[in-house]
Amino acid sequence: MQLLNRFRPILTAIGLQLIVLIGLFLVIQTLWQGFSITLSLWTKVGIQAGGALLLSYIFRLPMWWIIIQFTAPFAIMLAIIFNLPTWLYPLAFFALLLFYWNSADERVPLYLSNKITWKALGDILDTGSSTKSTKPIHFMDLGCGFSGTLVALAKRFPQHHFTGVETAPLPYLVSLIRCLLSGHDNIKIQRKSLWDVDLSKYNYVYAFLSPEPMSRLYKKITAEMPKDGRFISNSFVVPDFPSNDTRILDDRRQTELHIWEIS
Template sequence: MSSPPLRQLALQGAAAILILSLAWPYYGLRGEAMPWLETSLAIGAAALLFATLSRQPWWWRVIHGGFMPLVWFTHTLAIDPGWFLLAAILLLLVYRGALTGQVPLYLSNKQTVQALADLLAERGDSRFLDLGAGVGSTTVPLADALPESHFTGVENAPLTWLAGRLLSVGRPNLAWRWDDLWQARLGDYDVVYAFLSPAPMPRLWEKVQAEMKPGSLFISNSFPVPGATPDRVIEVACSPARPLYCYQR
């Protein structure tokens, strides 16, 4: 079975093939140049139709509908290709998780950090692991607020890892690791926190059940575990809503 990114690429490719297979013979027989603006709009419309028929989320429909028209518009700007290469490298350095695991970069807000600090204070001294820790927006303030607890952040995007590493300097109760979250040993921690996306949650829950010890706590920001009932849901006072789904092991 193909991965979701490949399925989205296949959908866009199907729309392009459909429109071009009709447009090329038509304009070729008429001896006319291909009207690329109209063709790109037609490809976008076909991709939007395919995305709608396949019940894609609304943001994928927007992406599919606008992708080819944006390609045409960008082409008209005659931008040096080197800039696109640079942009691609920077995106990979910052959003590696989105490309390899469908995990975009999310930053926990101050209200969420305070809610986590209150929860950890209830539990007492803890060993806390942040899976996909970004730039340390969760672990750094928690380490400052709870000096008796120990915090570990795991991140695998180079630039965000570097930013978090620099921010963690001078905090002896904070360890910063460049690693794949799937390689993390969850059994070493009392509390495991994740702010990922819906895509990896079923697999992560299997890992949580297999590795976390009785009495430990798994917390997912915003994305509940499919098919599992949380023991507690903390409604964080922020907009948009970012509930914390807590699962006691």
């Protein structure tokens, strides 16, 4: 049951495509038998894509699923027309899996914090370390991606400690190499699930995930993080628990950094 729940978006997406396909089949039959009308190939593909988009919207799938639902019929038809070799499909699937390991299961895709966010995070650490205490900062990036955030902060604050965890194989490998090459000895990368991290060791925890894990994560944060710590979430709020502060950054997507003071 839990497994079924985890894969609900994929199953819903496939189910909606099938419903549209059945509807399309009935339309084709009716038009042919009643009016001797045949639809062109691309009209059929367009109806399939448009129908899947509409149903996905009605069923409130997330925006990135709606885009996939619309583009998939065109992509499949192009693959059939160009007769792509069959080994390309498992290869593409495997390559995507290495990057987007956590997308289906945890519903957290890979997208990265930008330089303006790195700078804003650094400013938050700066005010924190000057006004709160003189204790060294132990910063954790939960799901560190390619570790751009960690490298930028480790460079700016050589006196503090920066750790990231990542489970997706390729981002983990890139992070490891990037941190080694950066030459900073105050960064650590671990191949570990964020749910297995003991947060009591970190006075700053950063996460840029998705709406999905936020309630569960906040429970973990409040149960484990030390008093006086700060939890910073890029873009995603915690339902029913408003942050103490929100900074809106001057970048293209007006990134919001939500900050909770742990008390």
